[in-house]
Amino acid sequence: xxAFTAPSSAGNAVGLVNRIxxxxxxxxxxxxxxxxxxxxxxxxxxxxxxMELAEKTGTSPATVTRFCRLLGYAGxxxxxxxxxxxxxxxxxxxxxxADIGRAFGPDDSPRDVLSTxxxxxxxxxxxxxxxxxxxxxxxxxRRIALCAHVDIYGIxxxxxxxxxxxxRLYRIGVNAHHWSEVHAGLTSAAIQDGNCVAIGISNTGRxxxxxxxxxxxxxxxxxxxxxSNNPSSPLAEAADLQIITSVHEQFLQPDDLSAKHVQLLVxxxxxxxxxxxxxxxxxxxLASSAMAVSPHRRPTRAEAKADAGHHSVHTGVSRRKNHx
Numbered sequence: 001x002x003a004f005t006a007p008s009s010a011g012n013a014v015g016l017v018n019r020i021x022x023x024x025x026x027x028x029x030x031x032x033x034x035x036x037x038x039x040x041x042x043x044x045x046x047x048x049x050x051m052e053l054a055e056k057t058g059t060s061p062a063t064v065t066r067f068c069r070l071l072g073y074a075g076x077x078x079x080x081x082x083x084x085x086x087x088x089x090x091x092x093x094x095x096x097x098a099d100i101g102r103a104f105g106p107d108d109s110p111r112d113v114l115s116t117x118x119x120x121x122x123x124x125x126x127x128x129x130x131x132x133x134x135x136x137x138x139x140x141x142r143r144i145a146l147c148a149h150v151d152i153y154g155i156x157x158x159x160x161x162x163x164x165x166x167x168r169l170y171r172i173g174v175n176a177h178h179w180s181e182v183h184a185g186l187t188s189a190a191i192q193d194g195n196c197v198a199i200g201i202s203n204t205g206r207x208x209x210x211x212x213x214x215x216x217x218x219x220x221x222x223x224x225x226x227x228s229n230n231p232s233s234p235l236a237e238a239a240d241l242q243i244i245t246s247v248h249e250q251f252l253q254p255d256d257l258s259a260k261h262v263q264l265l266v267x268x269x270x271x272x273x274x275x276x277x278x279x280x281x282x283x284x285x286l287a288s289s290a291m292a293v294s295p296h297r298r299p300t301r302a303e304a305k306a307d308a309g310h311h312s313v314h315t316g317v318s319r320r321k322n323h324x
Contacts, residue, residue: 016042016083019071022131022244025231031067033057045083050076072130121258127246128262132269140197140241141273143223144169147197150176151222153185153213154201161201161227161260165267171289172275172282182209189216196222203259205233214238227266229259
């Protein structure tokens with residue numbers, strides 16, 4: 001067996017670390033051993049065979065394979081290839097430009113800033129999609145679709161996310177409400193029951209008011225769901241179910257827009273899965289609401305032209321009838 005020593009100049013394998021951190025709380029004990037080892041030595045699979053990694057972690061090759069699949073890889077070989085790709089970005093300045101940097105430099109050009117943003121947001125979306133538990137998402141969507149009431153809690157920037165989900169669910173016939181003020185939110189949470197769903201949204205998972213509202217809803221009997229970037233946060237620990245997103249960078253503030261984008265991805269998925277469950281109701285409600293607001297929307301040029309042509313033909317026919 002080859003000896004394993006951690007290279008001092010290796011990259012950080014950010015994607016691997018994010019995937020493991022997101023999945024670690026739900027891993028069986030044997031897989032958790034592998035996850036904990038790789039958090040300390042993310043480059044280890046580049047030097048160790050599957051047998052050697054199993055021996056290092058006190059597990060078996062079959063467990064290593066299941067671990068890789070849990071993270072979204074087909075097996076150990078694709079797992080190693082992905083790590084090698086991450087580790088290949090080891091030139092500091094070029095990596096910052098081509099991938100994601102810890103902060104913006106004061107002399108960066110607008111093109112560099114845009115490139116950094118696009119790559120950071122793209123990687124956050126890809127990593128979130130890779131670790132997303134679709135069975136869990138489908139379970140949450142079905143509970144929302146069939147429940148009597150949905151409460152959605154969010155403070156500050158997360159209030160925007162809460163309002164967006166509420167408005168979309170409400171439009172397709174789900175009795176949903178969003179709360180960004182703790183007194184009103186606690187009042188609503190206290191009257192929930194086992195036929196209700198409560199969702200708390202917080203990027204850090206440490207927003208006290210959101211935690212309080214979600215805990216109150218859980219104490220009242222509602223199914224509680226946490227949407228956060230931190231799997232070990234108080235919000236995640238307070239919830240029955242957790243949806244964990246992946247955010248690679250924090251630029252000029254801790255709540256940057258890449259966090260919002262991955263949250264919107266999750267909320268969009270929930271909305272569409274709920275719409276599938278209640279498909280007949282969804283199509284009917286969307287059609288009704290579209291008709292209700294259509295008089296307040298200016299028609300496109302093509303529509304206006306078609307209406308004008310129709311009106312001209314109708315007027316000409318009326319004139320000929322009157323002439324006759």
